[in-house]
Amino acid sequence: MAREETHIPGAKARNQRGSGVSGLKSGSISEAKAANSASRAVNSGSIAASSQVAAGSLLSVEHLSVADVAVILAMTARLERMDAAERAQVLLGRTIALLFYESSTRTRTSFELAAKSLGATTTLVSDKSSSIEKGESLKDTGLTLRALGAEAIVLRHPSSGSASLLARVTGLPVLNAGDGMHQHPSQALLDLRTILLRLGRDASTVDAKTLDGITLVITGDILHSRVARSNAMLLPRLGARVVLCGPPELLPESALGMGEGIDGGGNIEIERDFDRALARADVVMMLRIQKERLAGFDLDLAEFIVRYQLSEERLAAASPKLLVMHPGPIIRGLEITGEVADGPQSAIEEQVSQGLAIRRAVLARALGVTA
Amino acid sequence: MSEILILNGHLVDPASGIDGPRDVLVHDGRVAAVDHPGAFGSLQVAEVIDAAGCVVAPGLIDIHVHLREPGQTHKETIATGTSAAAAGGFTTVVAMPNTTPVNDSVADLEWMLNAARGSVVKLLAMPAATIGSLGLELTDYMALVRAGAVGFTDDGKPVLEDEVMRAALVAAAKLGVPVSQHAEDTRLTGGCSMNAGPVAFRLGLRGMPVEAEARIVERDLRLLREIERAERVRPHLHVQHVSTARALQAIQRAKAEGLHVTCEAAPHHFTLTEDAVGEYDTNAKMNPPLRAEADRQAVIAALLDGTVDCIATDHAPHASHEKEVEFERAANGITGLETALGLALRVLHSEHGMPLARVIALMSAQPAVVIGLKDRGTLGVGSYADVVVFDAGAEWRFAAKDSRSKSKNTPFDGAAMLGRVQATICEGRVVYRT
Numbered sequence: 001m002a003r004e005e006t007h008i009p010g011a012k013a014r015n016q017r018g019s020g021v022s023g024l025k026s027g028s029i030s031e032a033k034a035a036n037s038a039s040r041a042v043n044s045g046s047i048a049a050s051s052q053v054a055a056g057s058l059l060s061v062e063h064l065s066v067a068d069v070a071v072i073l074a075m076t077a078r079l080e081r082m083d084a085a086e087r088a089q090v091l092l093g094r095t096i097a098l099l100f101y102e103s104s105t106r107t108r109t110s111f112e113l114a115a116k117s118l119g120a121t122t123t124l125v126s127d128k129s130s131s132i133e134k135g136e137s138l139k140d141t142g143l144t145l146r147a148l149g150a151e152a153i154v155l156r157h158p159s160s161g162s163a164s165l166l167a168r169v170t171g172l173p174v175l176n177a178g179d180g181m182h183q184h185p186s187q188a189l190l191d192l193r194t195i196l197l198r199l200g201r202d203a204s205t206v207d208a209k210t211l212d213g214i215t216l217v218i219t220g221d222i223l224h225s226r227v228a229r230s231n232a233m234l235l236p237r238l239g240a241r242v243v244l245c246g247p248p249e250l251l252p253e254s255a256l257g258m259g260e261g262i263d264g265g266g267n268i269e270i271e272r273d274f275d276r277a278l279a280r281a282d283v284v285m286m287l288r289i290q291k292e293r294l295a296g297f298d299l300d301l302a303e304f305i306v307r308y309q310l311s312e313e314r315l316a317a318a319s320p321k322l323l324v325m326h327p328g329p330i331i332r333g334l335e336i337t338g339e340v341a342d343g344p345q346s347a348i349e350e351q352v353s354q355g356l357a358i359r360r361a362v363l364a365r366a367l368g369v370t371a
Numbered sequence: 372m373s374e375i376l377i378l379n380g381h382l383v384d385p386a387s388g389i390d391g392p393r394d395v396l397v398h399d400g401r402v403a404a405v406d407h408p409g410a411f412g413s414l415q416v417a418e419v420i421d422a423a424g425c426v427v428a429p430g431l432i433d434i435h436v437h438l439r440e441p442g443q444t445h446k447e448t449i450a451t452g453t454s455a456a457a458a459g460g461f462t463t464v465v466a467m468p469n470t471t472p473v474n475d476s477v478a479d480l481e482w483m484l485n486a487a488r489g490s491v492v493k494l495l496a497m498p499a500a501t502i503g504s505l506g507l508e509l510t511d512y513m514a515l516v517r518a519g520a521v522g523f524t525d526d527g528k529p530v531l532e533d534e535v536m537r538a539a540l541v542a543a544a545k546l547g548v549p550v551s552q553h554a555e556d557t558r559l560t561g562g563c564s565m566n567a568g569p570v571a572f573r574l575g576l577r578g579m580p581v582e583a584e585a586r587i588v589e590r591d592l593r594l595l596r597e598i599e600r601a602e603r604v605r606p607h608l609h610v611q612h613v614s615t616a617r618a619l620q621a622i623q624r625a626k627a628e629g630l631h632v633t634c635e636a637a638p639h640h641f642t643l644t645e646d647a648v649g650e651y652d653t654n655a656k657m658n659p660p661l662r663a664e665a666d667r668q669a670v671i672a673a674l675l676d677g678t679v680d681c682i683a684t685d686h687a688p689h690a691s692h693e694k695e696v697e698f699e700r701a702a703n704g705i706t707g708l709e710t711a712l713g714l715a716l717r718v719l720h721s722e723h724g725m726p727l728a729r730v731i732a733l734m735s736a737q738p739a740v741v742i743g744l745k746d747r748g749t750l751g752v753g754s755y756a757d758v759v760v761f762d763a764g765a766e767w768r769f770a771a772k773d774s775r776s777k778s779k780n781t782p783f784d785g786a787a788m789l790g791r792v793q794a795t796i797c798e799g800r801v802v803y804r805t
Contacts, residue, residue: 139695159697160575161651169695180699182575226575233573254578257569 056152056173056366059163060183061234062262069234070205072189073196075361075369077204084117087360092119094367097150099141099166100177101127101157106328106352107177107187111154114359120367123150138162142170152366155179173366181224181293187327188230190358192238194351195283198323208263211240217277219245219308220287220335222255224294227327228287229258236264244270245277246308249299250289274308278318285325286310286336301334310336315345323347373417374398375799379408380422380760384429385732386739386749395427397756400799404752418801422760425793426727429735429750430462430492430757431712434551434742435526435611435635435683437704438464440488441479442471447688447777450489452708455686455776457803459708460792462757463493463739463747464686467526468504475499475510477518484519491802492795493747493757497522497551500530500539507535512542521742524551526611527658529587531557537594540606544598547743549609549633554587554618555579555659564699566645566660574648576698579660585617592625592632599630609741610634612685614659616669623678633741635683638707638714639782641670647782653694653701654782657687671723674733681738684711688778705783706776710769712761713788721789727763758796765791 053059064072079087096115100108108124115122125145127133132141138157145153152173155163160180167174178184196203201210216235222228222244232242236259244251251270259265271277278284289299310324324336324346332338341348375397382393382405394411396404404411438452449466456464466483468474474483480498488494498515502508504525512523523543529552530536536550543550560579565571567578591608598606613619613634625632639657644664647655655661673679687704694701715734719725739748746754771784795803 137692137696157697159699161698164650165695165697180575223572229573229575252572254567254569254572257572260569260573 052171053164053167054171054173056368057167058175058185058362058366059167060176061185061188061230064185064234066206066208066237069189069192069238070207072358072361072365073193073206074204075364076193076357079118079360079364080357087117088119090118090364090369091115091367094120094151095149096120096122096152096154096363096367097145098122098124098154099145099156100124101132101155101162102178104156104177106355107156107184110352110355111175111177111359111363114356115363117356118360118364120363123148138166139169142166142172146170146172152363175362175366178226180226182226182229184226184230184327186355186359186362187227188234189362190351190354191231191285191325191327192234193354193358194325194347195323197354198347198350206238208237209239211235211238214239214282215241215243215280216283216285217243217245217271217281218285218287219274219277219310220250221289222246222251222287224250224290225287231285232258232268233262236267237262239264240267242268243277243280244268245272245274247272247304275314275317278314278322281318281322283323283325284310284318285327287327288329288331288335305334308335310340312337312339312343315340315343325351327351374403375418375420375756375796375801376411376414376416377420377422377427377758377760378411380425380427382427382750383728383731384750385728386429386736387751390728393427395750395758397758397796397799400756402750402752402754402756405750420760420794420801422793424762425760426763427750428731428759428761429748430759430795430797431460431734432463432738432744432748433461433684433686433708433711434465434681434738435637436464436466436686436708437469437688438466439688440470441482445690445777446693448489449483449494450491451775451777452686452688453490453492453494455706455708455774456492457795457797458775458792459710460712460759460761460795461492461708462759462795462797462802463495463744464708465521465742466494466496467524468497468499469527473499473504475502475504477511477514480515480518480520492797493755495519495521495742497524497526499523500525500550501535504528506531509535509538509542512546516546516548520548521744522549522551522609524553524611526551526553529553529555529557533590533594536591537598540594540598540608541602541604544604544606549607549741551609551611552587552591553611554584554591554613556583556586559583559586562699564656564660564701565648566662568645568663570645570648574651579658581615581617581662581666584613584615584659585621588613588618588621592621592630595625595630595632605631607631607633612637612640612659612683613673613679614640614662614670615666619669619673619678623673626678633680634678635681635738635741636670636674636679637683637685638711638718639705641667641674642714642718643667643782651698652782653696653698654705654780656698656701656703657685657705658703671719674719675723675725679733680741682711682715682733683738684708686776688776689780690778691780694780704780706774706778706781708776709774710781710783710786710788712790712792713767713769714783714786716763717787717789756796756799758794759792760794761790761792763790765789767791
């Protein structure tokens with residue numbers, strides 16, 4: 001039997017229904033069953049699922065070619081150059097649903113503000129204030145949103161692969177705003193743009209050599225981090241070297257599997273010694289320890305702090321140009337000290353701002369706006 | 372009962388050592404005679420099956436199926452599940468006890484085995500090893516064996532506690548039946564939904580380590596050794612759906628040592644790897660999970676060298692709404708009765724050179740031995756007339772929509788099969804015919 005997942009009733013979240021502007025989009029319902037092709041048997045590894053996912057979906061960085069990334073960056077720059085009035089015409093009359101099964105501050109707000117700044121109508125559905133609490137499945141929730149006129153769905157969900165499921169069953173463009181431990185592709189895109197801008201590069205395009213010579217160290221709870229997966233599977237394809245750093249409990253050797261089958265996959269390595277990793281770093285990305293996903297094992301936090309916290313001392317020993325990043329939420333005093341987070345080398349706030357810019361572009365792309 | 376004459380076929384009966392052209396005469400539900408082609412001449416019988424170009428073999432025996440009745444009849448019923456079995460060439464199936472309620476009493480067992488359930492093949496059952504399959508207190512083994520139990524299992528879960536498993540092995544040994552273990556150390560698999568490794572990491576799914584299977588197998592083998600030394604019984608451990616090289620190595624060593632251990636392998640474990648999960652395909656989710664290629668190869672090697680005693684499907688039907696959900700929430704298991712022979716012939720016989728008679732033995736004579744069936748799994752004269760007639764060279768593609776199972780949860784929709792069942796006869800009744 002399928003395990004039942006219960007949602008604890010909580011405070012009512014805002015539930016702004018779209019005002020019924022646009023008509024029903026006639027997206028075809030793709031049946032997941034059709035994904036089962038003969039070629040699946042005996043390990044040919046064919047993934048038919050992607051063929052039924054609507055163009056414009058953003059499920060994983062794995063599905064983005066370098067050219068796709070360049071297009072998104074160009075769109076981001078173009079939308080940024082527009083004045084507010086012009087920008088508000090881009091998705092005027094279009095309807096976007098935000099479907100959130102997990103709490104979120106920056107991702108939800110930036111997707112919502114991004115959609116609104118383009119003129120779209122948004123509706124927010126959260127697990128705490130909807131029929132999800134009554135046991136409605138993800139499929140039925142998606143079909144309901146589609147029937148109400150949603151033309152794209154932004155999904156945040158605690159289960160890996162949920163965005164892919166929603167895209168298959170609704171046939172709508174789905175933007176993965178974080179699915180379990182799997183992917184958070186818009187985060188990797190906004191991190192990329194932040195890095196390009198901070199390095200003084202052209203942030204409106206990329207190719208396979210853009211980040212040649214750049215070493216990015218990702219430190220902390222890699223195992224549970226969709227942000228780490230998205231960055232580690234995107235940035236090496238643009239030429240960056242990605243060094244993963246953390247204790248074995250939070251960084252198993254199997255993490256190197258992220259490099260399998262991607263261009264530049266050999267550019268991913270594991271270095272357990274944070275100081276040694278920092279000595280080579282141009283960019284360091286710190287991650288929160290996800291206590292909610294630790295699933296039973298105890299981590300010695302004092303030990304973790306000694307070995308992996310980004311402190312002023314560690315920062316002082318590294319390159320003065322080292323760029324400090326963190327996808328948030330930050331736990332000050334754990335993975336990073338307050339001084340470092342607020343210091344001049346920190347790009348943490350800029351990451352948040354770039355989130356708005358990138359999410360405008362991926363929303364416009366989802367709804368078929370072309371450069 | 373009327374007579375059936377199966378003519379012009381190529382008889383493969385490993386238990387009798389026959390592999391050649393033979394005609395078979397069935398009378399009153401039993402094999403009445405087996406003779407060279409034409410020997411039955413102008414004998415007048417009620418029904419003649421022309422098996423020209425086909426293999427005639429003992430009906431297949433699957434010692435591991437989930438028929439979902441009672442209590443989960445939206446997935447399968449005994450009637451639909453055994454109808455799928457007949458279509459797959461099976462004439463005997465052994466129902467697992469994880470129904471609702473759990474089959475843990477004589478009343479439950481008798482209800483399940485009652486003819487009124489409408490089984491179209493021989494239905495046997497392994498009741499729960501512990502009451503409610505909770506792993507705490509043994510069921511009434513003696514009464515259950517008298518009522519027809521062919522073994523005991525808490526399938527779906529392991530019997531985790533050493534003392535409980537020891538008691539189960541001793542009690543079953545005294546009655547001459549196996550304890551059939553779902554080998555999974557659930558202390559290592561909480562929240563896990565596929566095999567541990569790089570694929571699971573990439574997909575952000577928690578992985579079941581191979582140690583979870585091996586540790587229980589190794590523990591159970593230690594118990595066998597201890598019991599043989601301390602008690603005057605010889606316990607029989609049957610390890611279900613072995614999926615890892617490490618567990619197979621332990622079983623191989625134990626067999627060499629002389630312990631009474633048998634094991635089964637499932638077609639999906641010798642056909643697919645964890646890569647089949649692809650983009651979160653819940654039809655590639657089962658427990659034990661699809662493993663890495665090295666483990667798949669180890670399962671094939673163990674089938675070839677005899678470490679694995681039999682093929683069993685772990686036929687586990689689920690309704691579409693139980694599979695069309697988030698991967699981590701999706702039910703474990705796939706259907707398997709109608710794809711087992713086609714996969715075994717394609718992967719083991721065609722791709723890995725296993726003789727046809729060995730494939731048939733793994734699916735008939737050998738599972739019969741595991742559960743102690745004396746007059747099934749062979750077409751020796753006097754045996755039950757459980758027969759499968761199949762075209763061993765037929766290449767075809769399985770279509771889930773044509774399945775006789777109530778559920779269509781299979782990763783083999785559209786997959787290439789080798790060998791197609793033409794007719795299935797159970798105790799002299801034709802239960803399937805193309």
